[in-house]
Ligand code: FAD
């Protein structure tokens with residue numbers, strides 16, 4: 205699928221919807237564009253708001269240079285031959301994202317070994333106007349980690365050392381290329397836990413996690429990386445190294461700039477080191493796998509769990525029967541731990557505490573009460589670590605099962621819990637037999653993963669989903685990206701969740717830190733100028749004519 209190519213048909217649709225809808229100043233896209241200085245060839249800014257999310261065309265920024273042999277010699281001089289990768293197979297992997305949905309055409313992958321090397325190569329790229337894309341484990345789900353055109357890929361995977369760990373405070377300082385799973389194992393041996401865990405832990409890097417502000421499976425207990433990351437080191441586009449690698453829990457000396465880099469998806473700098481607060485490992489972990497027959501019961505169970513399990517609750521995840529079917533049909537060795545009866549919803553509840561008998565008693569009492577009151581129709585408590593892992597495999601395996609099932613349209617939404625599943629049902633009704641609509645996610649955090657699994661990537665299906673999903677989310681005051689980021693996929697949709705003033709300020713910060721725009725271009729922020737160019741005068745004339753014709 206080439207999502208960012210505009211077909212004539214979709215363009216016609218956009219024009220039609222432009223004419224049908226009133227141009228109101230309440231529309232966020234309109235508000236942003238109307239605030240732009242009128243330098244766009246004198247075109248009426250009101251016309252631009254119609255393209256919505258369907259017509260996301262990206263054009264290569266002509267101010268960027270192309271690689272030449274002098275550039276390669278420079279990089280080889282700094283990094284050594286073997287860290288300047290031109291091998292086609294390795295580039296092929298680095299050019300394609302995890303979903304095989306976004307593909308770039310980079311001819312170069314650079315593997316710096318320390319901050320100084322990152323600094324030198326960025327300084328050089330900036331002076332040469334060579335665009336770059338920072339890449340970690342390349343497990344991102346929004347097309348943010350791969351080039352769009354010929355950007356140079358920079359991967360700090362060789363920077364994977366643990367620098368320090370303080371057993372008293374639980375503060376870990378490490379390089380950004382550390383694989384999350386390695387950090388989890390390291391901490392486990394030290395008697396601590398990583399406050400972040402997610403299905404891609406075997407490949408994703410902590411630098412990528414911080415840059416996406418990844419949420420994951422234990423967010424309900426440990427909260428956001430904005431809270432757990434105590435400091436970081438980042439290299440700016442011009443090669444300047446910003447040392448913000450503090451290890452203090454409290455530090456109110458002015459603006460806390462590290463937060464700019466947490467979740468900025470490689471658009472403001474390359475994260476090279478991180479310090480992170482890790483909680484001690486507690487001895488008693490219990491996991492229950494439960495079934496509910498309706499979504500209201502899932503909601504009620506969540507409220508009950510927060511009240512009754514409060515301090516020991518460490519995960520509250522859900523998947524619907526469509527997600528369960530996918531896992532059972534596409535992943536080897538996975539079986540439903542509950543009776544063969546089909547249930548509509550499945551929940552995974554984990555508790556983590558320090559008193560085995562007290563915690564178990566508490567969880568069992570909660571489950572018994574929920575069973576008696578009819579909130580859960582079936583359930584099982586893991587008896588050992590193998591059973592616990594098999595429960596987690598079901599939930600963590602959903603993205604992989606979806607991938608195996610074929611093309612998938614992914615949406616990662618924050619919504620009020622009580623509204624969340626109505627969107628899944630509405631989408632099912634909208635799409636009918638043409639696709640399988642699947643709902644799962646981090647219920648405890650109000651984070652829905654709405655996935656549409658389709659036989660092929662198809663503009664007709666996409667037009668049924670977007671902008672409907674974004675409009676619905678915006679109407680219910682949700683966020684169009686709960687945890688995956690905006691990447692390329694949603695850069696132009698930012699207005700559904702952010703006001704035009706906020707986006708303007710973001711753009712100013714980007715301009716200040718990366719004046720040439722070399723860092724991860726076309727991602728995160730809307731690429732309005734190319735978007736505006738997409739249509740040429742023909743489109744504007746057509747729209748003008750239609751508007752005039754329709755009065
Ligand atoms: P990449 O995918 O390589 O990059 C992601 C973004 O970060 C890109 O914009 C890239 O440019 C930037 N970046 C990477 N490294 C750096 C760096 N050192 N400095 C600056 N920018 C950088 N996400 C969640 O939030 N919660 C989940 O539960 C979750 N589960 C997942 C399960 C599966 C099976 C998969 C495939 C993905 C999942 N994800 C989840 C999405 C993804 O794993 C996370 O976004 C992860 O944090 C990305 O890390 P990465 O190292 O792979 O980064």
Ligand code: MLT
Nearest residue numbers: 403600602603616645653
């Ligand atoms: C998850 O929670 O499983 C991840 O965020 C990946 C996904 O959304 O598919």
Ligand code: ZN
Nearest residue numbers: 420646653687
């Ligand atoms: Zn998730």
